[in-house]
Amino acid sequence: MGIAEDLAKQQRSISVAEFFEKNKHLLGFDSPTRGIITTIKEAVDNALDACEEAEVLPDIYVSIRKGGQGAYRVAVEDNGPGIVPENVPNVFGKLLYGSRFHQIRQSRGQQGIGISAAVLYAQLTTGTPAVVTSRTSAKVPAHRFSLMIRTETNEPQVLAHEEVVWDRTHGTRIELEFTSSLAARKRLLEYLKYTSVVNPHARIRVEIDGEAETFERVSAEAIRPPQSIKPHPHGTELGTLKRMAAADPDRPLVEFLVDSFSKVGQKTAVAIAEAAGLAPETRMGTLGAAELKALHTAMQEVHVPPPPTSVCLSPIGEELIARGLEKEFQLDFVKARTRPAAVFSGHPFVVEAAIGYGGRLEAEGSAQLMRFANRVPLIYQQGACAITGAVAGVNWKNYNLSQSGLPTGPVLILVHVASTNVPFTSESKDAVASIPEIEREVTLVLQELGRELKAWIARRERNKQRQDRARAVCAVMPAIAEKVAEIVDKPVPDISALEGRIMRKVVARKRAHDGRVVIEVRNHTDQVVDLTIYDLSPDAGEDAVPAPSFASGTDGEYTRVWNCSLPAGERWQAAYAGTGGGFVDLKGVDDRKKVVLPFV
Amino acid sequence: MGIAEDLAKQQRSISVAEFFEKNKHLLGFDSPTRGIITTIKEAVDNALDACEEAEVLPDIYVSIRKGGQGAYRVAVEDNGPGIVPENVPNVFGKLLYGSRFHQIRQSRGQQGIGISAAVLYAQLTTGTPAVVTSRTSAKVPAHRFSLMIRTETNEPQVLAHEEVVWDRTHGTRIELEFTSSLAARKRLLEYLKYTSVVNPHARIRVEIDGEAETFERVSAEAIRPPQSIKPHPHGTELGTLKRMAAADPDRPLVEFLVDSFSKVGQKTAVAIAEAAGLAPETRMGTLGAAELKALHTAMQEVHVPPPPTSVCLSPIGEELIARGLEKEFQLDFVKARTRPAAVFSGHPFVVEAAIGYGGRLEAEGSAQLMRFANRVPLIYQQGACAITGAVAGVNWKNYNLSQSGLPTGPVLILVHVASTNVPFTSESKDAVASIPEIEREVTLVLQELGRELKAWIARRERNKQRQDRARAVCAVMPAIAEKVAEIVDKPVPDISALEGRIMRKVVARKRAHDGRVVIEVRNHTDQVVDLTIYDLSPDAGEDAVPAPSFASGTDGEYTRVWNCSLPAGERWQAAYAGTGGGFVDLKGVDDRKKVVLPFV
Secondary structure (H helix, E strand, O other): OOHHHHHHHHOEEOOHHHHHHHOHHHHOOOOHHHHHHHHHHHHHHHHHHHHHHHOOOOEEEEEEEEOOOOEEEEEEEEOOOOOOHHHHHHHHHOOOEEOOOOOEOOOOOOOOOHHHHHHHHHHHHHOOOEEEEEEOOOOOOEEEEEEEEEOOOOEEEEEEEEEEOOOOOOEEEEEEEEEOOOOOHHHHHHHHHHHHHHOOOOEEEEEEOOEEEEEOOOOOOOOOOOOOEOOOHHHOOHHHHHHHHHOOOOOEHHHHHHHHOOOOOHHHHHHHHHHOOOOOOOEHHHOOHHHHHHHHHHHHHOOOOOOOOOOOOOOOOHHHHHHHHHHHHOOOEEEEEEOOOEEEOOEEEEEEEEEEEOOOOOOOOEOEEEEEEOOEEEOOOHHHOHHHHHHHHOOHHHHOOOEEOEEEOOEEEEEEEEEOOOOEOOOOOOOEOOOHHHHHHHHHHHHHHHHHHHHHHHHHHHHHHHHHHHHHHHHHHHHHHHHHHHHHOOOOOOOHHHHHHHOOOEEEEEEEEOOEEEEEEEEOOOOOEEEEEEEEEOOOOOOOEOOOOEEEEEOOEEEEEEEEEEOOOOEEEEEEEOOOOOEEEEEOOOHHHEEEOOOO | OOHHHHHHHHOEEOOHHHHHHHOHHHHOOOOHHHHHHHHHHHHHHHHHHHHHHHOOOOEEEEEEEEOOOOEEEEEEEEOOOOOOHHHHHHHHHOOOEEOOOOOEOOOOOOOOOHHHHHHHHHHHHHOOOEEEEEEOOOOOOEEEEEEEEEOOOOEEEEEEEEEEOOOOOOEEEEEEEEEOOOOOHHHHHHHHHHHHHHOOOOEEEEEEOOEEEEEOOOOOOOOOOOOOEOOOHHHOOHHHHHHHHHOOOOOEHHHHHHHHOOOOOHHHHHHHHHHOOOOOOOEHHHOOHHHHHHHHHHHHHOOOOOOOOOOOOOOOOHHHHHHHHHHHHOOOEEEEEEOOOEEEOOEEEEEEEEEEEOOOOOOOOEOEEEEEEOOEEEOOOHHHOHHHHHHHHOOHHHHOOOEEOEEEOOEEEEEEEEEOOOOEOOOOOOOEOOOHHHHHHHHHHHHHHHHHHHHHHHHHHHHHHHHHHHHHHHHHHHHHHHHHHHHHOOOOOOOHHHHHHHOOOEEEEEEEEOOEEEEEEEEOOOOOEEEEEEEEEOOOOOOOEOOOOEEEEEOOEEEEEEEEEEOOOOEEEEEEEOOOOOEEEEEOOOHHHEEEOOOO
16 A cells, blocks of 8 residues: 555654653643742752762752843752763763662652753753853862753763862752743742752752742751662562563572562462462573463462561651741741551552641642652642642541641641652643542541541640630639628739739749748649749748749848759749748749738 | 761652552542553553554444452554554553653543553552563564563663464553452543544444443544644743754754744744744754843744644534534534633643533433543543633523533533643543633533523423413314304314414315315425325326325225425415316324324
8 A cells, every 4th residue: 555654654763752842841831920839949959969969968059040042050969979071961961861760769859861951951942052050079170061962862972071160069050041930939939848858957048130039958867868769579560570580590489589678588479389389499591471470470379578668768757847837937836747658559658747827828729738858849730649649638627627628727838758669640740649548548547647636626725714714714714802801891802813813823922920931822724834042031031941043142131042842733832931021922833923922 | 967968769760650659549540440550541542542543434443351359450452553563562561661651632541640540540459460462563463562661760661572463463451460440430431422522433342241232333434633742932931942942053043943842933033032032043953041041032922823733633623513512412402512712821722612411311410421631531630620610600591491510410521621731630631720721611502502402491491381272272273173064054164274383383285276286385384394295196196296106006095105395384386287186195294293184
């Protein structure tokens, strides 16, 4: 027919760079506005990953300067270990080139696509090369490259390469110029702020057209870089097993299983061989298709402990999450939880979450939802994300929050999914795919936190009610005291102590009786108070019990100081010989929370 | 530091096959259930594209057979032009290999990824090779390949290749075995049914585990394959322009512009050169970065007519859409509209839509939404699709439909977006990205159709009311006739003719007067009726006017037949000499719609 021959002439290979140039929206370069955020995100992700490998505290600098005709010049610089000069062209000028693709461990970047895609986007929209400066130690000079990507072949093209003087002893800097807009400036800053929350060990400085902002670190502890683990038998596909067997033909079966997979010991390996009906010493190369299939089935069926999680994952931890949130949002309530590690299709993962309430959060509208995967904020496609689905799926009314999809009110919800293989819905890594195991963990952690928030809100409500009631009683008490005094014909009593008790304050009183002075402090609040009690007095009081921690003075002017930690509802007392007078004071408790009665 | 050197050792290229094997969910292979649908979709898309190239009417056969241990064996066979043997390994065994990537025209497949990804999925889950049979004409034998993909290199690995006898003279067949489930059988059949609606020229036969179903073609006209066009200046990025210029350094500017871009004639090219401040004869190779930038800016600013659409796009057309829907859904109302072509970022596109109502559609719940892009049904991620957004954004209450997001009730909405570059949200091509120009076109076409549906519903309502009223009048008429006859002391008249008129029926009557017989038919309905009028009579009536189309009989038993097409409201009449008697009858109109009065 000739048609097949005609068609054959048109058939050819498409380079992966051509593919992603045409489909740049798949990588988060849908629009100039988003392009700038995606570029910075890719560069910052790489910077944080690199610092983590080197166990240095990241110090990242981001600069955005407006050029002509809608072009922006973006630079991102880090203090990571740097990249050896021979690898710079491939790392920045070749898509699908990287170090983490074949490693099973948590990392931000994985595919070796992101930053090269940004280089591609820059050369597509402005035709300008990327400028990369990198230095690996103080002993060697820095190298500067000007490079582009040959789209047809997906190979780097180095336009210039020189040694340069650089004040950093190690680190990497990338500069790109591309068509963009700063319409999403707010979102960009939000991205950096969120990044700072989940990377509390990082300092990020940003300068947008001269205007600077710094997100300070709250932890001075570098992150231990997650370690690679071996694949888990339960997550291994038959095709992969075939490939592994073919690569290791002389190895006996049991040895192969023990060495190739995580959590497979001698005993488990023998059990797998048995279940597959194979001799333990069978060499891998001799296994036929049917035997490999039987082996694969046995690997799924025999019980193997879940994959190890402590080395390959790096959750942020409850304390650091809470601290990061408090720094950025000044919350009335914040609680974080890290769930035990779990597994989906052989991939370990950990879900962490936090709930914040009050503070500077908007009182109206939907809760603020912060989604994270492997310490990277997810800022687009909230609606398509399994995290959002799980949050909306929780019945927040159970926890006394109103709800319309998400909970509403001054609520902040943070969810972090850390995994050796985060299942994103697209290459642009905007949303987590809906995996039942992950959704379940998110739901569980939010329910836990919801209960905590509910208890806190209830307590706050109770406190408020009690205070309201107390305030009402105190408002009428003086009138009652006056009336009663009139009836029994006595002077109007001092009701301050009573007021203190009703209003749940700390009340201090000094009295003298039979030549002894007694100082008494009562804690009517519902919390422990750490008090310093000052006593200014004309009595020397050298026999004071308990003995003051400090005492001085002469000639009828003495100062004594006690320290005490007073539990809620308890009473503290000191006594010495004397006639009294002078006064006491308390430190360690808010003025509104204390009543010091005059000496009687 | 040594760390950079350590890291450098781990860096390496990742093959695109490795990338997509790990990220198979990005291509629609998220789960075994979905895997089977994606595989069949990719194979059927290819089959339809191939038949279109060859301008043959597609005859596609899909077979699904259950194997052991959750494995399914799927075969898809077409009568397309076939693939020359040299190209078979690359087409099926190499991702990013194809003929349509660099062509600007409407097609189903484009990237050269889909079917190879299915091959990859099969070898990953079952370790089995793909079996491909192809033949390009009756003059050559068929070739059968057994092949896999070398994941590490993204190169095909041919395990077997032989010439075979095949009953097809041209076509291609692919067989794959992979782990799957038929849990989504209903969705699979839906996909095939929808495919059949937008490919009315295709016959698709499917056999699932022995159970067969055929989706017949409703059109016997092969589709004219869309033709490639040149890029449009308004959709060309600066980086692309640079590349084009570098590839053609000796060409004078104006000639370059005219030859390289669509809709750029001599006059437009000169205007662009002028706006860029460049001489028309400047050779492309001599243009520096700044000059190319100026040229690029001028290309965006100078008015250029929109790209041509008639050759590169292949909309289905209003009539075929309506016919396809009627065949599958037996609707009471269906209307389709094809909008004029429009443009986004230099890419031409056409939106077509249809609304169906009543018939076999569910009376309750949300409308059935059928989304299509380049004649391919979109079956996943309805919520994430711009089409869904546009449908939900129309105020359907304006058209007398209730609405909760989508309209509700027995409504079907079909939307087809055809473009040289459909902007999908992901590689799995499930949803159209939200592009304002496309959303606008969808909204406009639905508003148009909404008005038509509203008018039809209103008309139906009016008809129903009129009928109800007529029925009420007819119910009391006999009583009135009786009463009046009693008052005027005459026999009760036959009111059937009147009833026919009120009830909007076709009324036939035969009368004799003064030796002439008159047959009269009145059409009181609101439609043309094609009638056959039978007259059985004792009269020979040889002088009948008009002459009957058939007449026979002897001895006082004569039959005459007339045919007539009678418009709404019109009267037909025939007459001949005679005394009358016998009777008339009508064919061509429903019994409930006709009244034949007795001879008087």
